[in-house]
Amino acid sequence: MCASQTCRAAFFDTSQSRTRKWCDMNTCGNRQKKARLNANQRKNRTGARMSTS
Numbered sequence: 001m002c003a004s005q006t007c008r009a010a011f012f013d014t015s016q017s018r019t020r021k022w023c024d025m026n027t028c029g030n031r032q033k034k035a036r037l038n039a040n041q042r043k044n045r046t047g048a049r050m051s052t053s
């Protein structure tokens with residue numbers, strides 16, 4: 001099951017380490033990464049919105 005809250009798609013973990021969390025690293029994985037980045041940056045800049053999608 002994909003770890004993304006917005007996706008929740010079922011996928012087959014084909015990675016060697018079996019540590020894959022998302023159905024697609026390029027979509028859900030990136031989203032999670034960005035979310036974490038945003039959470040970190042929120043400390044530094046509050047209110048600054050970058051619309052990089």
Ligand SMILES: [Zn+2]
Binds near residue numbers: 003004007
């Ligand atoms: Zn997903």
